[in-house]
Amino acid sequence: MELFxxxxxxxxxxxxxxxxxxxxxxxxxxxxxxxxTAAMALAVLLPxxxxxxxxxxxxxxxxxxxxxxxxxxxxxxxxxxxxxxxSIATAFEGYPMAKDGRALEAISLATVSSAIGGLAGVxxxxxxxxxxxxxxxxxxxxxxxxxxxxxxxxxxxLSPGSTLKGFLGGAIGxxxxxxxxxxxxxxxxxxxxxxxxxxxxxxxxxxxxxxxxPELFNMAAHGRAALAEVTIESRKxxxxxxxxxxxxxxxxxxxxxxxxxxxxxxxxxxxxxIANLVAYNxxxxxxxxxxxxxxxxxxxxxxxxxxxxxxxxGSMVPLLTLGIPGAPPDAVILGVMLMHGLxxxxxxxxxxxxxTYGFIISMGLAALYxxxxxxxxxxxxxxxxxxxxxxxxxPSIGLVTILGTYALRNSLxxxxxxxxxxxxxxxxxxxxxxxxxxxxxxxxxxxxxxGYVQTLLRGTALEHPWLMLFQNRLSQIIIVLTxxxxxxxxxxAWFRKFRKPLEEQLGKETPE
Amino acid sequence: MKRAVLLALSTLLILTxxxxxxxxxxxxxxxxxxxxxxxxSDITARLQxxxxxxxxxxDINVTHKPGGGGAVAWSEFQRTAKPDGxxxxxxxxxxxxxxxxxxxxxxxxxxxFEQIMWMHFTPxxxxxxxxxxxxxxxxxxxxAKEHPxxxxxxxxxxxxxxxxxxxxxEREAGIKVTYIPHTGTGPLAPAILGGHLxxxxxxSMLPVQLGDKVRTLAVAAEERxxxxxxxxxxxxxxxxxxxxxxxxxxxxxxxxxxxxAKLADAFTKTNKEIAGKQVPLGFVMTYATGDDAKALVDKMxxxxxxxIVDIIKEREKK
Numbered sequence: 001m002e003l004f005x006x007x008x009x010x011x012x013x014x015x016x017x018x019x020x021x022x023x024x025x026x027x028x029x030x031x032x033x034x035x036x037t038a039a040m041a042l043a044v045l046l047p048x049x050x051x052x053x054x055x056x057x058x059x060x061x062x063x064x065x066x067x068x069x070x071x072x073x074x075x076x077x078x079x080x081x082x083x084x085x086x087s088i089a090t091a092f093e094g095y096p097m098a099k100d101g102r103a104l105e106a107i108s109l110a111t112v113s114s115a116i117g118g119l120a121g122v123x124x125x126x127x128x129x130x131x132x133x134x135x136x137x138x139x140x141x142x143x144x145x146x147x148x149x150x151x152x153x154x155x156x157x158l159s160p161g162s163t164l165k166g167f168l169g170g171a172i173g174x175x176x177x178x179x180x181x182x183x184x185x186x187x188x189x190x191x192x193x194x195x196x197x198x199x200x201x202x203x204x205x206x207x208x209x210x211x212x213x214p215e216l217f218n219m220a221a222h223g224r225a226a227l228a229e230v231t232i233e234s235r236k237x238x239x240x241x242x243x244x245x246x247x248x249x250x251x252x253x254x255x256x257x258x259x260x261x262x263x264x265x266x267x268x269x270x271x272x273x274i275a276n277l278v279a280y281n282x283x284x285x286x287x288x289x290x291x292x293x294x295x296x297x298x299x300x301x302x303x304x305x306x307x308x309x310x311x312x313x314g315s316m317v318p319l320l321t322l323g324i325p326g327a328p329p330d331a332v333i334l335g336v337m338l339m340h341g342l343x344x345x346x347x348x349x350x351x352x353x354x355x356t357y358g359f360i361i362s363m364g365l366a367a368l369y370x371x372x373x374x375x376x377x378x379x380x381x382x383x384x385x386x387x388x389x390x391x392x393x394x395p396s397i398g399l400v401t402i403l404g405t406y407a408l409r410n411s412l413x414x415x416x417x418x419x420x421x422x423x424x425x426x427x428x429x430x431x432x433x434x435x436x437x438x439x440x441x442x443x444x445x446x447x448x449x450x451g452y453v454q455t456l457l458r459g460t461a462l463e464h465p466w467l468m469l470f471q472n473r474l475s476q477i478i479i480v481l482t483x484x485x486x487x488x489x490x491x492x493a494w495f496r497k498f499r500k501p502l503e504e505q506l507g508k509e510t511p512e
Numbered sequence: 513m514k515r516a517v518l519l520a521l522s523t524l525l526i527l528t529x530x531x532x533x534x535x536x537x538x539x540x541x542x543x544x545x546x547x548x549x550x551x552x553s554d555i556t557a558r559l560q561x562x563x564x565x566x567x568x569x570x571d572i573n574v575t576h577k578p579g580g581g582g583a584v585a586w587s588e589f590q591r592t593a594k595p596d597g598x599x600x601x602x603x604x605x606x607x608x609x610x611x612x613x614x615x616x617x618x619x620x621x622x623x624x625f626e627q628i629m630w631m632h633f634t635p636x637x638x639x640x641x642x643x644x645x646x647x648x649x650x651x652x653x654x655x656a657k658e659h660p661x662x663x664x665x666x667x668x669x670x671x672x673x674x675x676x677x678x679x680x681x682e683r684e685a686g687i688k689v690t691y692i693p694h695t696g697t698g699p700l701a702p703a704i705l706g707g708h709l710x711x712x713x714x715x716s717m718l719p720v721q722l723g724d725k726v727r728t729l730a731v732a733a734e735e736r737x738x739x740x741x742x743x744x745x746x747x748x749x750x751x752x753x754x755x756x757x758x759x760x761x762x763x764x765x766x767x768x769x770x771x772x773a774k775l776a777d778a779f780t781k782t783n784k785e786i787a788g789k790q791v792p793l794g795f796v797m798t799y800a801t802g803d804d805a806k807a808l809v810d811k812m813x814x815x816x817x818x819x820i821v822d823i824i825k826e827r828e829k830k
Contacts, residue, residue: 043549043576046558140708141692181580181615184693186670188615195587195619199579268702323721324701331550331698338721338793339555345723410544410577411584450695458708460690461662 004126007357011365019056020063020362024369027067028377031074034081034212034397035404037204038068039328046332054340055355059362061336065329066312066366067373069272070114073305074378077106078385079219079397081212085203085443086272086311088436089280089304091211096296103382108243109298110305111374113254116247117309118367120258121265125313125320125360129349133321136266141458142469145451146478147267148444151274153485154281158436166437169428173441174448176201176421183446184453196413203273204408205418206442210435212401213422220394240375247302253283257303261310266317271327272308273443277436279307285488313363320348320356536597536771540571543761544601546585548578551696552634552717553602553759559789563782581669582607587619595764597771600628605758605812610671613820622809625762628772629779630800630808632790634715635733635756636677637743639726641704644711649729649749652711656687663689666709668697671823673757674713677732679819681713684751715756716740716794732756739794755815758798758808776801 030041041064049057072083077094090110097106124132139147152170159166179190180200191197247254257279264275283303284293293300315326316333323344325331334344342348348356385393405418425435452469459465469475484491543561547553557574564572577585582604593599603625612618638649646652656663667674670693678691692709694700697718703709705725712718719728720739728743732753736745746753761779763772780799787797800808 039549046549047561047574050558050562137702137706140703140706181583182670183695184670186581186614186693188617191617193617195580195617196584198581198587198615198618199584202579268699318702322701322705325550325698328548331548333550335550335555339559339789341789341792343721343723345721345725347723409579409584410575411579446695454692454694457690457692458664461659 003353004357004361007354008361010354011358011361016056016059016362016365019060020366021369021373023060023063024067024366024373025377027064027069028071028074028370028373030064031068031071031083032381033400033404034075034083035204035208035401035408036068037084037328037408038065038086039332040408041065041068042329042332046336049336050339054342055358057336057340058333058355058359061333062312062359062363063366063369065333066118066309066363067370068329069308069312070111070118070305070370070374072308073110073114074107074381077110078103078382080215081397082207084272085207085439086276086308087304088207088211088273088439089276090301090308092280092294092436093297093300093304096294097298097301100296102296103386104379105243106301107378107382108240108375109246109301111371111378112240112243112247113302113305114309114374115367115370116254117258117261117306118312118370119364120306121262121310121313121316122360122364122367124262124310125316125363129317129321132262132266132317135263136268136318136324137322138472138474139267140472141451141454142472142475143451143478144267144447145455145469146475146482148448148451150478150482150485151278151440151444152448153482154277154440155437156486156489157281157284158277158440159434161432161434165431165433169433169435169437170441172428172433173206173438173443174445175441176206176438177442177445178449183450184457196411199409199411199413201417201421201442202408202414203439203442205405205414206421207439208401208405209418209421210425210438212397213419214426214429214435216394216398216401217422217426219390240371246298250299250302253286253299253303254306256282256286257307258310261307262314264307265311265314265326268318268324268326271315272311275311276304276308277440279303285492309367313360316360316363320344536774537568537570539598540573541568541597542573542575542599544585544589544599545574545576546578546582546602547576549576552715552757553604556631556759556786556790557602559786560779560782563785564778567778567781581611581672583611583615583618583620589764590620590624593764595626595766595768597763597767597775600761600763600775601625603627603760603762605630605760605809606673606676606755606816607757609809609813609816610676610820614671614823622813624765626765626767626772627805627809628761628763628775628801629783630758630760630798630805631779631783633733633756633758633796633798634717634794635731635737635754635796636673636713637716637719637731637740638681638729639704639712639714639719639722640710640729641707642725642727644727646711646729647727649744649746649751652729653685653687656685656689660688661690663687663710664692665689665711665713666692666694666700666703667713668700669693669695671820673715673755676816676819677753677755678713679822680753680755680816681746681751683819683822684746684753716796718794719743720792720794733796737794737796738791755812758812760800760805773802 030036069086072087073090075081075083076087076091080091080095082088082091094106155166155170156163260279261275280300280303283299284290318324319330325334405415455468456465459468545553561572589601608622640646665678704712730746731743732755
């Protein structure tokens with residue numbers, strides 16, 4: 001711990017300050033652009049960091065990562081298109097708030113929640129790394145399968161209209177996930193003789209297609225009207241202090257979302273894209289007014305934005321202790337560490353402790369700097385979007401979207417896939433099949449398939465290989481959670497029916 | 513008059529073409545990586561980039577085109593890249609050998625590259641958790657013989673270097689194990705540390721990364737690997753298994769010989785310079801250029817042909 005304070009003092013260097021500030025700002029703008037993801041921002045930055053000393057390189061990467069995950073909320077709130085997959089749920093509440101003329105309030109809330117989430121992640125990383133790392137390796141193939149099943153139960157709450165249509169969307173997503181080289185077996189599936197389809201449908205490509213394109217069609221069709229309300233009532237200002245008060249007025253929600261974010265973060269392969277949805281869902285279930293969700297409920301926004309920023313430092317737990325990247329951007333950071341001769345493991349906290357602690361502290365600082373940068377940057381982006389006439393806004397967003405999709409894998413076919421999925425998404429939306437379940441199915445389809453087949457393979461020598469799915473204690477816990485999650489809407493309805501007469505009875509019996 | 517001008521112009525054109533050719537390279541070179549940023553191929557390219565720029569005197573643009581285990585980039589490269597030395601691509605053995613044989617519509621051919629160099633080799637290694645009862649390869653094989661299919665071997669991908677090596681071990685040692693593919697090397701560490709698998713067949717970098725949490729029983733290299741001097745090779749123990757992933761760089765088929773030679777020279781110098789950074793991570797540097805590079809592909813194709821034929825037979829049975 002002595003080393004920690006020594007490093008903390010060293011971090012009070014003006015160059016480090018500028019590096020983090022620059023990193024957060026750059027990350028914020030990258031994250032705000034639909035299609036540009038945190039992993040891409042880090043990959044672009046990679047060659048520059050090699051020219052810096054190792055600590056500065058890692059500091060810059062950490063700051064950009066933090067900024068990018070947060071920046072995704074702007075596009076989600078202002079134009080209903082999550083900038084990164086980590087802010088899908090932010091759009092559910094942020095956009096209705098913006099339509100209500102509460103755009104700036106939503107941005108302030110997202111900023112404060114993100115900063116708190118970022119700090120919470122750093123806190124978990126600093127103090128709870130060893131136990132969390134032990135938990136993280138408990139997840140084997142059977143657990144992955146059940147986690148995916150648990151994730152699929154979110155569909156019920158992500159499709160406010162009809163649950164059946166929600167599951168239809170989920171099924172479409174899972175089918176899309178099956179395109180390309182089979183993860184087990186290695187055969188080509190659904191490629192229709194086209195070699196480019198071996199690469200499958202990239203999750204980000206589908207995300208952009210399903211979320212951005214229908215929204216652009218909508219804006220183009222309804223013109224100003226789609227955004228009109230945002231402009232008219234925007235004089236209602238959300239103050240920063242007000243946002244802090246609001247966020248801290250729900251400590252339970254905050255704590256729950258941060259813990260969910262951390263647990264999802266240490267499961268390798270999940271990351272912010274799942275964390276925000278799970279946290280949102282739990283916030284909705286715990287809320288006394290679940291009917292307000294989807295219409296601008298502050299709790300949902302806070303849950304989504306705090307949980308996704310927890311994953312930034314949170315996913316560093318398995319990375320720094322075991323060398324397991326928890327999310328795609330972490331793979332880039334692991335690469336940089338290995339290049340500088342840093343081996344994950346306990347050595348990292350002792351022998352090269354100054355580097356590791358420096359990196360961790362810088363992520364905490366990045367979370368703090370997000371507040372001023374976010375409040376100023378947020379207002380700037382807000383003005384630009386509100387003041388730009390829609391006939392310029394729609395093509396500009398369209399252009400950025402296409403560039404972003406292309407840049408993802410330098411692939412024109414990805415752009416074509418994105419546009420096709422977008423058009424399909426628009427039609428499906430008209431039929432009330434929402435985009436969120438489709439994307440969720442796409443994210444979880446691959447995880448579920450891998451987990452299921454790997455588990456059955458592991459049981460090859462058994463008489464009933466499928467029993468492997470139920471063997472571990474952790475699997476059983478997740479199965480119980482899945483069943484509870486599926487049953488909870490019915491349970492709570494039943495509970496309410498049961499409680500009403502009871503309360504009436506109690507009311508009568510209360511003495512005067 | 514007209515003819516004279518034409519003649520003069522065409523001479524000029526030939527001359528400038530000749531000069532441009534002699535001065536290769538005179539504009540930036542694109543270096544395509546067919547895997548995600550942060551992977552071994554990417555890290556290697558990033559290390560090479562500044563050194564290559566210094567030697568060749570032009571910018572090297574590293575771009576990524578991941579998908580299909582490399583096949584998306586390789587198929588597009590063979591279809592569209594111009595053979596002028598300004599578009600290069602990273603490629604791997606055994607990927608380019610196994611994929612076209614085992615998949616439909618891969619869209620490229622093993623011999624459709626003009627190989628500049630095979631730069632390094634990451635041999636396969638058989639890895640168990642530190643507290644595993646298997647202390648030596650002998651323990652492991654004896655147990656596997658008595659308990660067919662009970663032993664689970666995790667590796668990266670289907671019909672990948674890891675998978676093919678596991679199949680070769682089965683043939684060589686007369687055992688039956690259960691191979692379990694994972695998406696890349698990342699998920700293997702938690703799978704072995706959490707006790708979800710008996711052992712791993714993965715590259716020589718993983719034991720370096722996981723340190724004393726794991727034990728390596730044998731490594732599939734010709735000679736012992738620098739980072740693990742105490743680990744015997746399969747060959748020493750009597751099993752003729754040498755294999756792993758070779759990473760190389762290639763130009764489109766039909767690229768002029770002079771350009772390939774110049775690039776081979778530049779990459780050789782670069783490889784020597786970055787060896788100091790790669791060897792401690794578990795890489796084995798190779799310097800196969802020209803005919804050696806072709807011979808290496810042929811040799812590895814022969815090594816793997818038996819197991820690949822077996823796989824195809826088994827598939828036809830289904």
